[in-house]
Amino acid sequence: DGRAGGPLATTDTQYRIGSITKTFVAVAVLRLRDAGALELQDLVTDHLPELGHLAPCTVTQLLTHTAGIQAETSGPWWERTAGGTWEALLSSGIEQRFTPGTRFHYSNTGYAVLGELVARLSGRPWIDVVADEILTPLGMTRTTPRPVTPSAPGLAVHPLADVLQEEPEHDGGSLAPAGQLWSTADDLARWASFL
Secondary structure, three states: OOOOOOOOOOOOOEEEOHHHHHHHHHHHHHHHHHOOOOOOOOEHHHOOHHHOOOOOOEHHHHHOOOOOEOOOOOOOOOOOOOOOOHHHHHHHOOOEOOOOOOOOOOOHHHHHHHHHHHHHHHOOOHHHHHHHHHHHHHOOOOOEOOOOOOEOOOEEEOOOOOOEEEOOOOOOHHHHHHOOOEEOHHHHHHHHHHO
């Protein structure tokens, strides 16, 4: 991790890649489009009717952060607490802050919805789709949902003191599609080349 006394990082050291995870989810959605399972202009409620309380928004709007959906969940900050099920996320209240299509509003919650969309249309968890249809064919063996040694912990500066703290590592549950993957410089170079 490059700190005094710590192991030296290599191109095989895993780091949590956070929101780069969204690019894998987006490609999984596009693969579903290519397979004829959805159209990008489909209303999200065509596939996830439980979101009928939202103003109509499209798959494209979710992909481009223009669906108006809240940036973060209503409960505890998902990056600091273990995540729950899709049902738990729904019960916490997925809301829109803006009229769909009127403005860009970065949304981790929107990518949780896309992860559920991938799962629902493929009949298996989003991470299995990403692993089987993207990671394995590309030979990205060091990109995983949880860290695998050698890996470097995430570090954050305490908000009230000049102290580094190790960030918690956990399963993000229904919010995992927004930022849970871990990867290496080698695997990310392969991903960038593919994209």
